[in-house]
Amino acid sequence: MAFASMAAAGMLAGCESGNGGSEAKTDGTPAYNPSESMDVDIVVVGSGSSGVAAAVQAAELGATTLLLEKSTQTGGNGRLTEGMFAVNSQMQHDLGVGDGVTFTDIIAAEQEFFNYRINNLLWKDMVNASGENIDWMVSHGVKFSGVVDDYHGLGKFDCFHWFEDGKGSNYIDPMIESAKKMGATVMTETPAIDLIIDNGQVKGLYAKKPDGNILQVNAKAVILASGGYAQSEDIMAERGWDLTYSHNNGVDGHDGDGLRMANAAGAHDVSRERCFLREAYSYGIDFFADMSQTIHRGGPVLWVNQDAERYTNEGCGSFVPQCVGNAVHTQAHSYLVMSKDIIDEFVSLTGYANLQADMDDAAQQCPGDNVYKADTIKKLAELQGIDGAALEATIERYNALCEKGVDEDFNKNAEQLIALKTAPFYIFRQDMAFWTSIGGIDTNRKMEVVTAKGEPIVGLYAAGTDGCNLYRETYTMSVPASCNANNCNSGRVASRNAYETCVK
Incomplete structure (x- = not known):
């Protein structure tokens, strides 16, 4: 026919x-x-x-x-x-x-x-x-x-x-x-x-x-x-x-x-x-900016989901970069959490001296209700709209693993375990940028x-x-x-x- x-x-x-x-x-x-x-x-x-x-x-x-x-x-x-x-x-x-x-x-x-x-x-x-x-x-x-x-x-x-x-x-x-x-x-x-x-x-x-x-x-x-x-x-x-x-x-x-x-x-x-060529970023912040390319590729950072729970090895992209997108997509929402300690680690690793200033600019812009800065974890969670007590507990657990030097939860390499102790604290919602x-x-x-x-x-x-x-x-x-x-x-x-x- x-x-x-x-x-x-x-x-x-x-x-x-x-x-x-x-x-x-x-x-x-x-x-x-x-x-x-x-x-x-x-x-x-x-x-x-x-x-x-x-x-x-x-x-x-x-x-x-x-x-x-x-x-x-x-x-x-x-x-x-x-x-x-x-x-x-x-x-x-x-x-x-x-x-x-x-x-x-x-x-x-x-x-x-x-x-x-x-x-x-x-x-x-x-x-x-x-x-x-x-x-x-x-x-x-x-x-x-x-x-x-x-x-x-x-x-x-x-x-x-x-x-x-x-x-x-x-x-x-x-x-x-x-x-x-x-x-x-x-x-x-x-x-x-x-x-x-x-x-x-x-x-x-x-x-x-x-x-x-x-x-x-x-x-x-x-x-x-x-x-x-x-x-x-x-x-x-x-x-x-x-x-x-x-x-x-x-x-x-x-x-x-x-x-x-x-x-x-x-x-x-x-x-x-099948797959995508895709990478994590934060909406409204220049994907190609040094800051985005530094912090959104995983490593010595903390990722939590909509329930403020840590859910993966944040170093998952070290072998295959596209695994970052895979991990982020397993959750309804994913957030990247950082402190002054982690910023200092990135500066030491990359020589990117303006990282904190650029993060401050991003938090000030907050173009998609997605980037915040605070002096306490509880306030940070409140700004992002996730459970403060849960985030505090997650960071307490993560910091203990960092002090121990062994990630008993998700097997992240010891050199990437940097405790979040020093304010200011930052949270970035991890959105997705697609190439194809x-x-x-x-x-x-x-x-x-x-x-x-x-x-x-x-x-x-x-x-x-x-x-x-x-x-x-x-x-x-x-x-x-x-x-x-x-x-x-x-x-x-x-x-x-x-x-x-x-x-x-």
């Missing part, structure tokens, strides 16, 4: 009815009146890191290619990336850096962390192709700095290839230009709004042009590379995230378009089992979108953070920029398989 995609009409709010718009049919699915149509081999949805790789690869193979971007500028979050993971690139060989690192080394660092719940074959495909992918990008004009290292010491391997000036634009812009030179069409301010599905096969999509008219794109394959869903309040709320006090560190426009369209086509939605969601649409090794039974949906592919299945609930940094390496590789793989299966 022929049918349009099964997206609910409410999900398409803003699509106009009548001339060039859409109206809901009696079964609730949208019926469009396109003002124009075009025929292509492959249409790519999203022009971020994965989308540009898919477009260049498709055009290079000789497919007529359309690249759609909903924003005014191409690149998405790809413009914010600093580099890309790879092993065995020519650049590494020339530098003599990272030579000898193998897939076995990489997967040893990942599969155990994820309790063997990740698909090692996807890792193997990405890692083994990563060096050639770097060389391929260079052939299309991508500018690298020539530096390969371990990304600020966070990685286990010297495999982080820095873009020139550490700017993702030196990846995005040359790739866009290369795609155009090979005949690809690039359309900005033209979001894909729904798939065209006939007898279970994806046959193209509908897109909304800047003038509001509907464009029908007849295509042999659709590649979803829309960059995830971290800015969709509805999708995030379904997954337990309240965005009231969150901050978007990424580029605007990542509203879950790919996930929505894939789900409507019958895709297996694995978004609840990572994963959501299930795929196979060909980057074909699959159903819950693992059956491919003919003509539909997903790449980049829309379909990343390298991780589970945590984005590890032991292999820095493996996500961006997957962006490039999955885009290429999707285009190659779309060409072989649907175009040739």
